[in-house]
Amino acid sequence: xxxxxxxxxxxxxxxxxxxxIMDGNGRWAKARGLERTAGHVEGVNTVRRITxxxxxxxxxxxxxxxxxxxxxxxxxxxxxxxxxxIVVAIERETPDLIKNNVRLTxxxxxxxxxxxxxxxxxxxxxDTSHCxxxxxxLAISYSSRWEITEACRLIAAKAAAGxxxxxxxxxxxxxANLSSAGIPDPDLLIRTGGDYRVSNFLxxxxxxxxxxxxDIYWPDLDADSFGRAIIQYQSRERRFGLTxxxxx
Ligand code: IPE
Ligand code: IPE
Ligand code: MG
Numbered sequence: 005x006x007x008x009x010x011x012x013x014x015x016x017x018x019x020x021x022x023x024x025i026m027d028g029n030g031r032w033a034k035a036r037g038l039e040r041t042a043g044h045v046e047g048v049n050t051v052r053r054i055t056x057x058x059x060x061x062x063x064x065x066x067x068x069x070x071x072x073x074x075x076x077x078x079x080x081x082x083x084x085x086x087x088x089x090i091v092v093a094i095e096r097e098t099p100d101l102i103k104n105n106v107r108l109t110x111x112x113x114x115x116x117x118x119x120x121x122x123x124x125x126x127x128x129x130x131d132t133s134h135c136x137x138x139x140x141x142l143a144i145s146y147s148s149r150w151e152i153t154e155a156c157r158l159i160a161a162k163a164a165a166g167x168x169x170x171x172x173x174x175x176x177x178x179x180a181n182l183s184s185a186g187i188p189d190p191d192l193l194i195r196t197g198g199d200y201r202v203s204n205f206l207x208x209x210x211x212x213x214x215x216x217x218x219d220i221y222w223p224d225l226d227a228d229s230f231g232r233a234i235i236q237y238q239s240r241e242r243r244f245g246l247t248x249x250x251x252x
Contacts, residue, residue, distance in 0.1 A: 005227040009231040009232065009235070010231065012235050013061070013234055017238055018063060019191035019192040019214075019234065020065060020188055021064060021065035021187070021189065021190045022066050022192045022234075023066075023068075023193050023210070023213070024066070024068050024069065024195070024196070025193070025196070025202075025205055026068055026069060026196060027197030028197030029221065030043050031043070032221035032223040032224065033046075041085045044085060045089065049223070050225050053225075053226065053227060057227040059104050059106055059138040063138055064139065066139070066140050067111075067187075069203075070142050071086060071090075071112075072143075072147050072203060072205070073145060073146065074203075087118050087121045090144065094108075094124045094125060094127075094128045095124055098128045098131055102131060102135060104138070106140050107138070107140065108125075108128050108142065109187075110129065111141055111146050111151070112143055112144045112145040113145045113150055116145045117144070125144070143206075146205075148204050148208065151184070152182070152207070152208060154183070159178070159181050178208065179208070182209075187209075189209045189211065191213060191214065192214050192216060192237045193210050194217075194230075194233050195215075196220050197219070197221055197222060198218070198219040212242065212244055216233045216236055
């Protein structure tokens with residue numbers, strides 16, 4: 005990261021958790037006359053770069069939206085290419101994750117994942133389970149509505165079994181039954197590719213996240229742009245519904 009940018013970041017006030025909607029791979033490729041898949045291949049390099057930057061800065065959690073429930077409806081060849089990339093990237097990057105003390109976890113519907121991709125992911129999660137630096141959360145086969153619906157099902161089953169009283173259900177009960185249970189809510193949500201939408205990502209968890217949208221396509225996002233997002237985040241006043249005076 006450029007020295008000037010690094011120096012502008014207040015390392016004592018970092019977001020604990022940054023979540024990113026990695027968008028724009030297809031447009032990046034199209035702009036170069038390449039197949040969409042070439043954008044996904046380049047996007048994997050950005051995953052590596054941003055994970056390293058987040059880890060070096062000392063962030064606790066980085067969640068990357070890699071594949072949504074709705075993305076299953078893309079052309080089969082693109083879905084297959086993305087799943088294959090996940091397998092290859094996980095296999096290739098596991099040693100460096102361990103070296104950088106990064107723990108991998110996953111949120112999303114594991115039952116829809118191809119067996120081979122799931123096997124590699126599970127192996128990488130097991131191999132990095134002892135790491136206590138950055139936690140990298142991959143959202144794969146993930147959508148927030150899927151996750152919230154699953155939580156409802158789990159809570160309803162516990163209520164039906166007499167394990168919980170419906171009157172005792174709080175927002176903490178809901179949070180504890182999401183696939184993100186135990187992970188603090190994101191402080192900063194970044195979307196690349198310039199679109200101002202959330203695309204079914206962490207709807208419950210981003211209740212008070214600061215949102216940062218950049219026109220940069222995901223394959224082009226570098227450490228400096230990531231640093232700029234954090235600087236912008238640090239300039240915001242997070243009021244959580246209170247007045248500015250109350251925060252003084
Ligand atoms: C994001 O890039 C990656 C995934 C959704 C898997 P896109 O593939 O959505 O790229 P654009 O938005 O079409 O440019
Ligand atoms: C969001 O990107 C999902 C991921 C980054 C995995 P999409 O490209 O699928 O979202 P839309 O279609 O622009 O809303
Ligand atoms: Mg897109």
